[in-house]
Ligand SMILES: Nc1ncnc2c1ncn2[C@@H]1O[C@H](COP(=O)(O)OP(=O)(O)OP(=O)(O)O)[C@@H](O)[C@H]1O
């Protein structure tokens with residue numbers, strides 16, 4: 181017991197002394213979240229800049245939504261590509277006979293498809309107008325009442341509201357990811373340092389149990405993971421104004437679980453690295469794929485066998501549980517399975533670590 | 544060894560390879576209480592590996608090692624062994640005291656007992672004034688001395704020191720050897736590796752390891768006689784030549 185406590189105290193002290201690592205663990209996630217929040221929440225209200233030749237029917241131009249586009253008028257005979265370049269247009273519209281010709285800049289394909297759908301809409305709207313005019317004429321003649329043309333759409337949302345952005349959707353997953361990433365990296369590097377400096381040999385030349393060493397690490401880094409999670413979650417709620425619907429305690433517990441899993445995986449992976457730099461090389465193999473399967477990209481659109489990969493990655497369960505609690509407000513009943521699987525990861529890798537330390541001491 | 548009752552550590556017929564490279568072959572050494580065993584030999588000859596096999600940090604391919612009559616590796620036995628590796632093995636961003644406390648706790652000592660032994664051993668290595676200094680700010684020799692103090696903390700019966708006096712100035716080196724002799728007189732057993740031949744002269748028993756084999760084993764006087772040499776340094780040089 182005294183040995184376990186010694187490890188715990190030492191790990192804690194070392195992190196506190198190492199100001200840069202501490203800052204990396206606590207401030208880096210906050211910085212990245214703030215930036216992402218800015219990026220995702222500000223990109224929605226830019227207007228499309230569209231050039232229109234003077235032979236395009238005015239009716240269609242009028243039915244373009246003025247909140248989404250700014251129109252500039254040009255004589256017809258111009259070189260379109262040149263005008264797009266020189267006036268920084270997103271698209272140029274002209275007419276030849278009964279066709280609308282849209283030249284897209286297509287630097288950003290999402291803008292091109294926006295232009296496409298806006299014009300498709302505008303055509304539809306002007307057609308409906310014509311249609312309703314005809315209908316009116318008919319109804320005047322037959323004097324039957326038509327009410328259907330006044331239908332409007334009202335949206336309601338199961339989760340979130342009309343202001344929900346992409347950021348709100350990925351935020352829970354991001355939290356899980358940050359906790360995983362930083363704990364993975366820092367704990368792995370800590371063990372490598374311990375090995376290269378010879379302190380691991382010295383540790384294992386004392387009567388400490390291998391399990392005490394692993395549990396001491398778990399407790400020490402677990403403590404900082406709790407701190408990190410608290411900071412991220414509170415910052416998100418009070419500064420970034422992210423709505424968290426479910427139980428905050430469940431969010432914290434889930435994150436602690438993620439941190440512990442990251443810790444044991446980090447420790448385990450570090451036995452295959454001989455330097456801090458080699459530890460970094462595991463990031464593209466171990467950490468990045470987890471991002472793809474954590475739910476940021478919808479899993480239900482993937483092929484079945486691809487989805488199977490996600491069953492092997494702890495972050496997919498973490499993302500699942502966090503999304504359930506934070507966005508859907510679901511409780512313990514829904515996330516128990518995810519927790520159990522994370523616990524299985526935790527047990528397996530803890531066990532592997534305790535066994536793995538046999539490389540450095542045979543008992 | 545004649546007086547096997549007082550044997551503290553024994554290495555019997557140990558061989559060890561790393562991959563296809565043979566590092567140790569058929570090493571046999573015994574050390575009794577009150578003895579200082581010096582392991583000497585060219586760099587890369589296998590001194591550190593011998594020590595690691597004895598402690599159970601490396602598994603020997605053949606042969607076995609025993610300490611206090613218990614076959615190694617054995618975790619409980621480690622409580623009675625003070626080990627100082629060839630690297631300093633200190634936590635650089637902790638203070639000397641924090642390092643000492645940490646390793647002391649791991650050896651199972653705490654409280655007043657720990658404080659007392661810390662003060663005693665820090666005085667021995669002349670570091671009392673640097674107790675609260677961060678280790679990263681230590682000089683090379685200071686780190687070596689702190690590392691030595693840690694190895695001696697638990698008042699172990701077997702002390703294993705891998706090149707303990709590297710980077711330590713001559714007068715302090717003398718102090719340390721005086722202290723090692725005092726410990727030996729108190730019936731401890733000490734194993735030291737060194738490249739300093741006048742230190743080897745101070746050992747009770749010298750094991751000369753060349754290319755992973757015990758080339759010669761005996762008291763300094765015996766070795767000098769065997770090689771017709773005036774000093775251990777000469778023994779070393781002659782042995783190295785004749786082994787080629
Ligand atoms: N983990 C290892 N893997 C592969 N080879 C090793 C390993 N450890 C040691 N060796 C090799 O074993 C041989 C003996 O090494 P050892 O460290 O025991 O030498 P040494 O006598 O202590 O040398 P020095 O005086 O320089 O400390 C060397 O050739 C070394 O390259």
Ligand SMILES: [Mg+2]
Nearest residue numbers: 590591629705
């Ligand atoms: Mg060595």
